[in-house]
C-alpha cells in the first residue's frame with residue numbers, strides 16, 4: 001500500500017501537470033529529490049513533462065513562499081524598470097503551501113509583494129516536518145546513508161545498521177507546537193484537510209526563558225548565539241526578508257559591524273527578529289537552514305507571543321486586515337510609558 | 349550617534365560614575381518641553397544627551413540599539429501624547445512597536461529600566477524634568493551598562 005507521502009506526491013504531480021497542461025499557470029513551485037539523505041530541493045517546474053520530478057515528504061523544511069515573488073517576476077514578459085505594466089492579465093504561478101507557508105503568502109499580499117490574483121495555492125495540510133538535526137543527533141557518530149519514510153516511523157539505514165524510529169519524536173519544535181497545520185488559502189486541495197491542533201500553550205519554551213533571571217537570560221542569549229558565523233542563511237530562507245538592501249549591509253550608518261564580535265552578532269539577531277514582529281508565522285525555515293544549529297526562532301517566537309497578547313493578532317490569519325504594526329488602536333496598552341505620576345508613586 | 353566612538357571611554361576614573369542617557373525627543377513636543385523646562389529653570393539631572401527627531405515614530409529600533417552598542421547607560425524616547433501627534437498618528441504606531449522592543453530586550457537579559465518611553469507635550473516643562481529625574485534614578489540604580497556594548501579594542 002502506498003504511504004501517505006507517496007499518495008500526496010502522486011496527487012501533487014497530477015494536479016501540477018493539469019495546471020501546466022491547461023495553461024492555468026506558467027510555473028509550479030514545489031520540491032524535488034535532494035542529493036543527500038533527508039534533503040529535498042525547492043524546484044520550479046515549468047512544463048507538464050517535468051512534473052514527475054516533484055516529491056513530498058517530511059523533509060520539506062524550507063518555506064516555498066520565499067520563492068514566490070521572484071518566480072512571479074520570472075513569468076512576466078521582460079521589461080525595463082520604467083516601462084509600463086503590460087496590458088492584460090499576467091501569467092500565474094502555483095505554489096505548494098502548508099499552514100504556515102500559506103500564512104506567509106497572506107503576509108506577502110498584505111505587504112504588496114505578491115498579487116493574490118496571480119497565485120494558485122496548492123494547499124497541503126502539514127503533518128509536521130522532521131528536523132534533520134534531531135535525526136543526526138540520535139545517530140551521532142554513525143553515518144546515515146538512507147532514510148525511508150513510513151506513515152508514522154522513519155527507517156534510518158547506515159552501512160551496518162537499520163533502525164526504525166517514531167516520526168513525531170523527530171518533528172521540528174515549531175511544528176510540534178503549531179496549532180494551524182491546514183492552509184488558510186486553498187485553490188487546489190492536495191490530500192485531506194486537517195483540523196486545528198490543540199495546544200494549551202504554544203509558547204511554553206518562551207515562558208521557560210521568561211521565567212529566568214535577567215542574568216540567566218543574558219547568559220542564555222550570549223551562549224545561544226556565540227557560535228553564529230553570520231552566514232545570514234536564516235535571513236535568506238525567510239519569506240519576510242525581501243529588502244533590496246538589508247540593514248546588515250548598510251554602510252552609512254553601519255548599524256551592525258561585519259565582524260564576528262559577539263555584540264554585532266547579537267544586534268543582528270535582535271534586529272532581524274524585530275523586523276519579523278507581527279509578520280512571522282513560525283514556519284521554522286530560519287532554524288532549519290542554520291548550519292550551526294542555533295535556535296534563533298526563540299526570539300521571533302517571543303515576539304509572536306507579545307503580538308498575540310498585546311494586539312490579538314497571529315500573522316497571516318486574517319487575510320483582509322492590516323498587519324498589526326501597520327495599524328493602531330486608540331486604546332492600545334501603554335503601561336510601559338513612564339509618567340510623572342508614576343515617578344511620584346515610586347518615590348524616586 | 350552612529351559613530352563608533354565608545355562613550356564609556358570618556359569617563360574620568362576619579363569622578364563618581366554618572367550615567368549617560370540618550371534622549372530621543374520629538375521636535376514638536378518633548379524637545380520643546382525640554383526647552384521649556386530650561387527657560388522655566390526646572391532642575392533636572394544633566395545626564396541626558398538629546399537627539400532631536402521629527403517624531404517618536406521616527407525612532408527605529410536600529411537607533412536605540414546603536415545607542416546601547418555605543419555605550420549608553422540608558423535610553424529615553426519621548427513623543428507627543430496620543431492624539432497630539434503633529435503627523436496625526438506617528439506616536440500611535442510608535443506605541444505599538446515600543447513594548448515589543450523593550451520586552452525583547454528584557455527577554456535577552458537587558459535590565460528593565462535601561463530603555464524608557466514617555467509622553468511629554470511642549471507645555472509640560474515641569475513634567476519633563478520629573479521624568480528625566482525618574483529615568484536617571486532608575487539607570488543609576490542599575491549601574492553602568494555592561495550588556496550589548498561593543499568594545500572596540502576587543503573586536504575581532
Ligand code: SF4
Nearest residue numbers: 241243246247272275
Ligand atoms: S533582516 Fe530586516 S532589513 Fe534584513 S532583509 Fe530581513 S527584514 Fe529586511
Ligand code: SF4
Nearest residue numbers: 238280282283284286
Ligand atoms: S522568521 Fe523564521 S519562522 Fe518566522 S517567518 Fe521567517 S523563516 Fe519563518
Ligand code: SF4
Nearest residue numbers: 228229231232234290
Ligand atoms: S543561519 Fe545560523 S549561523 Fe547563519 S547567520 Fe543565521 S544564526 Fe548565524
